[in-house]
Amino acid sequence: MITASKGFRVRRAAAVAVTTGAVLVTGALTAAPAQAVTVPTITAKSGFVMNGATGKALYAKAADTKRLTASTTKIMTAKVVLSQTNLNLDAKVTIQKAYSDYIIANNYASNAKLIVGDKVTVRQLLYGLMLPSGCDAAYALADKFGTGTTRAARVKNFIAKMNNKAKQLGMTNTHFDSFDGISKGSNYSTARDLTLLARSAMKSTTFKTVVKAKSYTAKTITKTGATRTMAPWTNTNTLLGWNGTLGVKTGSGTEAKYCLVFAATLNGKSVMGTVLTSSSAANRTTDVKKLINFGYAKIS
Numbered sequence: 570m571i572t573a574s575k576g577f578r579v580r581r582a583a584a585v586a587v588t589t590g591a592v593l594v595t596g597a598l599t600a601a602p603a604q605a606v607t608v609p610t611i612t613a614k615s616g617f618v619m620n621g622a623t624g625k626a627l628y629a630k631a632a633d634t635k636r637l638t639a640s641t642t643k644i645m646t647a648k649v650v651l652s653q654t655n656l657n658l659d660a661k662v663t664i665q666k667a668y669s670d671y672i673i674a675n676n677y678a679s680n681a682k683l684i685v686g687d688k689v690t691v692r693q694l695l696y697g698l699m700l701p702s703g704c705d706a707a708y709a710l711a712d713k714f715g716t717g718t719t720r721a722a723r724v725k726n727f728i729a730k731m732n733n734k735a736k737q738l739g740m741t742n743t744h745f746d747s748f749d750g751i752s753k754g755s756n757y758s759t760a761r762d763l764t765l766l767a768r769s770a771m772k773s774t775t776f777k778t779v780v781k782a783k784s785y786t787a788k789t790i791t792k793t794g795a796t797r798t799m800a801p802w803t804n805t806n807t808l809l810g811w812n813g814t815l816g817v818k819t820g821s822g823t824e825a826k827y828c829l830v831f832a833a834t835l836n837g838k839s840v841m842g843t844v845l846t847s848s849s850a851a852n853r854t855t856d857v858k859k860l861i862n863f864g865y866a867k868i869s
Contacts, residue, residue: 606866609859613827614846616856617760618864621768621832621839627867628842628860632761635742636845639820640679640702641763641830642750645731647695647779648770650710652734658692658775661790662713667720668705675751678704681802688790695775696785699818700802707749724748735762738769750820760843767817767830767841780816783809808854812861817841819853827853833861840864 608628615636618628626632650656664683672680681703683689689697691713697706708724715723715730731745740762746755758766770776779785787799805819806829813835820828827847833840842860847853 606863609863611844611856611859612848612852613844613856615760616842616844616860617764618840618842618860619764619768620864620868621771621834621841624768626761627840627864629761633742633759635757635759637752637822637825638750638756638758638763638845639822639825639828640750641758641818641820641828641843642745642747642756643698643702643707644763644766644770644818644830645734645745646707646710646748647698647776648766648773649727649730649734650691650695650714651770651773651776653714656691658695659690660713661688661690662694662709663688664705664709665712665720668708668712671708672705675704678749678751679805680705682800683709684789684791684797686792687797689787692775693787693789695779696782696787696802699779700782700785700804702805702819703802704749704751711748735766738765740765750822750825760845763830763843763845764841767832767843771815771817771832771841777815780804780806780818781809808857811858812865814861821850829853829857831857831861833864835865838865838868840868 614631615634616630617632619626664685664687666685669685672678679702681697681701683705694706694710697703711724711727712720715727717723717726727748728745735743743758743762744755746753784801784803786801789797789799791797808814813833815832817830817832827850828845830843840861844853844856847856
């Protein structure tokens with residue numbers, strides 16, 4: 570009897586302990602619900618953020634409204650170049666007078682200060698394209714990787730490749746009419762589409778290396794065969810390094826205002842997004858910081 574009684578008391582105590590444990594566990598699960606993350610207000614007319622790892626949308630403001638893209642267009646220029654089969658990044662391209670004339674004709678558009686007659690590698694042109702936002706580098710790449718017997722035909726073919734790539738990536742509200750964002754009246758995209766593009770482009774290690782560089786110094790070959798050390802190209806993206814920011818590309822224009830396609834990774838969380846038509850460079854920076862922080866907070 571004593572043994573049975575002891576056994577009963579032991580079993581009863583264990584049952585109480587289990588019950589208490591269940592209460593404690595339940596309490597732990599229900600006592601502290603996850604706090605809702607406040608959705609930020611941004612000044613940009615369009616904004617979009619996704620989980621970079623999964624592609625899941627985390628934030629959207631007029632994300633599918635077609636807007637001018639300015640130099641964020643150059644992400645697609647780089648994407649098309651890097652999609653070429655058997656690409657040789659060390660292949661040399663001779664800088665033509667047409668490229669510098671183009672810069673002058675477009676009110677001294679942003680450029681990499683490429684010098685006519687110099688031989689520049691494809692890799693260097695990608696840095697010249699993405700860091701100082703060189704429209705001359707964009708022209709050189711379009712001329713090099715477009716197909717045709719004339720420069721005009723090659724450029725037209727390259728832009729067609731940009732549009733084909735947009736279709737392949739599911740950028741349903743996008744059309745390019747230029748290789749650099751200097752619109753001829755039909756160059757547009759959306760915050761969602763440009764983020765899709767960035768996610769695809771950032772899968773290239775070359776692209777990722779280029780866009781996260783704060784500066785780059787190219788050594789080109791002159792007409793006489795000498796080595797020319799170019800003035801350093803500085804990245805127009807001043808957010809690089811802030812809170813894990815890795816890129817991607819700024820854009821600005823009279824009508825496009827201020828744009829930025831961004832990517833950031835911190836503590837294993839990856840976010841990508843776009844803001845289009847911010848009213849100032851300062852507001853663009855504030856908008857993107859808010860969205861990066863919001864994106865991180867939304868990823869559990």
